[in-house]
Amino acid sequence: xxxxxxxxxxxxxxxxxxxxxxxxxxxxxxxxxxxxxxxxxxxxxxxxxxxxxxxxxxxxxxxxxxxxxxxxxxxxxxxxxxxxxxxxxxxxxxxxxxxxxxxxxxxxxxxxxxxxxxxxxxxxxxxxxxxxxxxxxxxxxxxxxxxxxxxxxxxxxxxxxxxxxxxxxxxxxxxxxxxxxxxxxxxxxxxxxxxxxxxxxxxxxxxxxxxxxxxxxxxxxxxxxxxxxxxxxxxxxxxxxxxxxxxxxxxxxxxxxxxxxxxxxxxxxxxxxxxxxxxxxxxxxxxxxxxxxxxxxxxxxxxxxxxxxxxxxxxxxxxxxxxxxxxxxxxxxxxxxxxxxxxxxxxxxxxxxxxxxxxxxxxxxxxxxxxxxxxxxxxxxxxxxxxxxxxxxxxxxxxxxxxxxxxxxxxxxxxxxxxxxxxxxxxxxxxxxxxxxxxxxxxxxxxxx
Numbered sequence: 001x002x003x004x005x006x007x008x009x010x011x012x013x014x015x016x017x018x019x020x021x022x023x024x025x026x027x028x029x030x031x032x033x034x035x036x037x038x039x040x041x042x043x044x045x046x047x048x049x050x051x052x053x054x055x056x057x058x059x060x061x062x063x064x065x066x067x068x069x070x071x072x073x074x075x076x077x078x079x080x081x082x083x084x085x086x087x088x089x090x091x092x093x094x095x096x097x098x099x100x101x102x103x104x105x106x107x108x109x110x111x112x113x114x115x116x117x118x119x120x121x122x123x124x125x126x127x128x129x130x131x132x133x134x135x136x137x138x139x140x141x142x143x144x145x146x147x148x149x150x151x152x153x154x155x156x157x158x159x160x161x162x163x164x165x166x167x168x169x170x171x172x173x174x175x176x177x178x179x180x181x182x183x184x185x186x187x188x189x190x191x192x193x194x195x196x197x198x199x200x201x202x203x204x205x206x207x208x209x210x211x212x213x214x215x216x217x218x219x220x221x222x223x224x225x226x227x228x229x230x231x232x233x234x235x236x237x238x239x240x241x242x243x244x245x246x247x248x249x250x251x252x253x254x255x256x257x258x259x260x261x262x263x264x265x266x267x268x269x270x271x272x273x274x275x276x277x278x279x280x281x282x283x284x285x286x287x288x289x290x291x292x293x294x295x296x297x298x299x300x301x302x303x304x305x306x307x308x309x310x311x312x313x314x315x316x317x318x319x320x321x322x323x324x325x326x327x328x329x330x331x332x333x334x335x336x337x338x339x340x341x342x343x344x345x346x347x348x349x350x351x352x353x354x355x356x357x358x359x360x361x362x363x364x365x366x367x368x369x370x371x372x373x374x375x376x377x378x379x380x381x382x383x384x385x386x387x388x389x390x391x392x393x394x395x396x397x398x399x400x401x402x403x404x405x406x407x408x409x410x411x412x413x414x415x416x417x418x419x420x421x422x423x424x425x426x427x428x429x430x431x432x433x434x435x436x437x438x439x440x441x442x443x444x445x446x447x448x449x
Contacts, residue, residue: 169191224245246268329365
């Protein structure tokens with residue numbers, strides 16, 4: 001009998017759940033918007049079959065994302081329909097055109113749009129989307145987060161003047177677009193704090209003018225941008241800076257950036273010794289808040305040629321992490337600059353260096369490293385990758401080990417083409433060093449360690 005009563009109770013409970021109201025539909029509207037905003041746009045549209053209420057929900061979601069996955073699915077579906085010959089060429093062109101779908105979403109959207117993201121692929125059989133009307137509609141919706149990406153910069157995609165009417169922007173990402181001067185009545189993007197520009201071309205040296213129109217910018221990403229001769233970066237609110245450029249520029253300068261905590265600069269190529277070679281005014285002691293510094297070997301070459309000060313007016317007390325990629329241990333200028341950086345950061349905690357050593361005259365570098373004497377009292381983690389059996393590399397390892405009393409871990413990853421005999425020789429030399437038992441040295445061939 002007790003077992004029977006339990007079974008009846010379970011059935012009654014299940015019946016109550018079946019007969020009860022739809023729990024999800026009764027959630028607060030902001031939570032439903034959040035759920036739909038996290039779903040791919042195609043799946044969000046499918047929720048409209050649930051009820052009339054859900055038709056309203058999907059059609060008014062504040063976040064619209066037509067990403068590369070959506071574009072690819074759209075293209076594949078159009079190709080499948082074409083093979084079945086269900087629709088004519090004209091109907092296919094109209095019905096499965098990215099331009100048409102995005103435009104309909106925007107024009108019939110009755111509510112606010114806080115986030116809009118679209119990826120425009122290279123459709124060979126379709127016309128280029130009319131981005132201008134999208135931007136115009138978004139400016140009327142007080143858009144806050146905008147991402148507009150073209151797959152490749154095959155043709156010129158110029159942003160219309162309506163772009164400068166999106167005055168409520170807080171986050172902006174543009175890829176493979178052209179930016180030209182703003183209208184005279186433009187007052188600036190006063191709320192924009194995150195800006196990412198990839199493959200953007202600035203018309204008529206518009207870069208500095210555009211940057212000055214973003215007074216509260218906190219994060220700036222510039223990858224492969226063109227039309228910029230002088231990367232003059234300034235901003236009292238700027239905290240994070242990421243730059244990747246080729247050699248088609250004249251200078252990089254950081255001024256009035258007292259709150260900058262993270263800097264990453266990558267130079268694709270540089271030809272040293274030329275009169276018109278790029279210059280760098282990276283004055284390190286003007287970055288009092290700098291905590292993370294990432295540089296690649298090409299930029300190190302540029303710094304080593306144009307900027308090797310013997311001392312700093314103030315030490316880099318805030319600098320805790322240094323990451324350097326493509327360091328040539330045979331280059332005296334590069335190694336001396338690396339040592340200069342390390343010695344200027346008394347509170348350095350992590351040092352990561354990826355070697356790219358070319359076998360040349362090594363006596364100058366090796367002799368310089370042997371004479372070095374300094375103490376890095378806070379350095380606890382060191383990671384060196386692509387290490388071969390060159391003498392300057394080992395001298396640098398030895399310099400770091402004997403200059404870092406607080407060191408806990410040193411990870412050394414050998415060059416992928418290093419011969420086993422050479423790897424064994426490095427291991428034996430490391431074992432011969434008289435080190436504190438508190439230091440752990442990991443020498444391996446796995447770059448993931």
